[in-house]
Amino acid sequence: MSTITLSKANRIISAAFAKGKELELAPLTVVVLDAGGQPVSVQRQDGSSMLRFDIATGKAWAALALGMGSRKVGAIAVERPHFFQGLSGVSGGRMVPVPGGVLVRDRKGAIIGAVGVTGDTSDNDEACAVAGIEAAGFTPDAG
């Protein structure tokens, strides 16, 4: 299994910011977590509001928790709200179930971390996470 080095994490973030600039998005916060859910690198653009670090982390953490993109976690939360309530409870309230949390897979398909983005619409946030992961040479799984 590979790991996400700090150098790769910063590459992910700079590419995610570049995508946000290209799409003229609102200020973003981007978090890169390792496979165990700990931050490798975090950057919050000027003007990104107070809770953005926690939101971005909650998206990436949700993806790692269930082994699927936070978009799919969101679908579970909509279809089976009681299930998501339970998941949220056992996680200590750490999951944000909307698009923008994307798994990072290495060449063999192993999950080596996750990226969380917040600041614009959830769909745009996700697009930036995907762009960042691809720019660093990994495979995004927004599932």
Next chain:
Amino acid sequence: MSTITLSKANRIISAAFAKGKELELAPLTVVVLDAGGQPVSVQRQDGSSMLRFDIATGKAWAALALGMGSRKVGAIAVERPHFFQGLSGVSGGRMVPVPGGVLVRDRKGAIIGAVGVTGDTSDNDEACAVAGIEAAGFTPDAG
């Protein structure tokens, strides 16, 4: 009252994994709790995602908490969400109300523990828990 020995708990888990293999399921995490809700044995198959231990525990814990399979706890959560919200609150967020948490009863019908399984669909998870409990000579109560 009987208790679930470590030997029996490991028998439950190996049989649950065998059922999962037979049904060609995704990687599973299986937790065996004693009557007090403490782990006797826990095993997470390779590739089972980060929060799986907590999810499996939350299903088994919910079953013990109310004395019924987590399938029935899930029905309560769907029919009376305000009730489940209260239950979740007083439990400190420890309950996951979907199938896959199954009570273990001895020959006299006493509850001696619970098994929680997660990784595939909730119905498949439950089938593995039932198979494991039966293989160890106990009576499953999936509620």
Next chain:
Amino acid sequence: MSTITLSKANRIISAAFAKGKELELAPLTVVVLDAGGQPVSVQRQDGSSMLRFDIATGKAWAALALGMGSRKVGAIAVERPHFFQGLSGVSGGRMVPVPGGVLVRDRKGAIIGAVGVTGDTSDNDEACAVAGIEAAGFTPDAG
């Protein structure tokens, strides 16, 4: 970086139990955590008391948290209790700072998980963790 497979984790635990039997120790609980602090395998021997899972986990988690064996974390706690109080706080009370939590290193020296043992004296607990890790072909770091 390697990972601790379920098969390897169970090998660690059976060897730790064998060491406990050889030394005629009290019933043990052994926890194997991955590099992110999540359980891979957990087994509690018959007669091992209620909180043993949490204690074993707390030792292994403390080792991973600071990148040193829980024996060394314990030395910090004794020498600088205010520092340990802070560490305990930011960890959400998850650290048990006594011997028995041992890092698992792969051939290149990378930390790939940790083993926590509890049930007998802390020194004996640690000896079992070390024996288990060695039996599985990894390098223990009880530091």
Next chain:
Amino acid sequence: MSTITLSKANRIISAAFAKGKELELAPLTVVVLDAGGQPVSVQRQDGSSMLRFDIATGKAWAALALGMGSRKVGAIAVERPHFFQGLSGVSGGRMVPVPGGVLVRDRKGAIIGAVGVTGDTSDNDEACAVAGIEAAGFTPDAG
């Protein structure tokens, strides 16, 4: 009041890392918080252990909480442990009272954030925080 822009925060971190390299320190984690205690930028060097983000944050947060460097918070914790216990309690366990959390002051002396560093000895951690803050043109207050 000035604020710490993302650009300035990254300047602080790169200078802190440069100081660590110059002093041949262990891998570091550096956190830059704004005046409200929220992360602006966080970077964890390869090999920096699991809890390092929380430790670095706990040092910087402690500095902001009391308006003094975490070195001085540590002195309080040693001299009046009952007081620190109360502070830790009301903060929800968020304070790590050892050197390495340094206030960032602007030219008028206003507190505009704090930097937390962990990974080597507390004294070395603090030296890196100070070097980073100075390199970005702000005034460090290590208290």
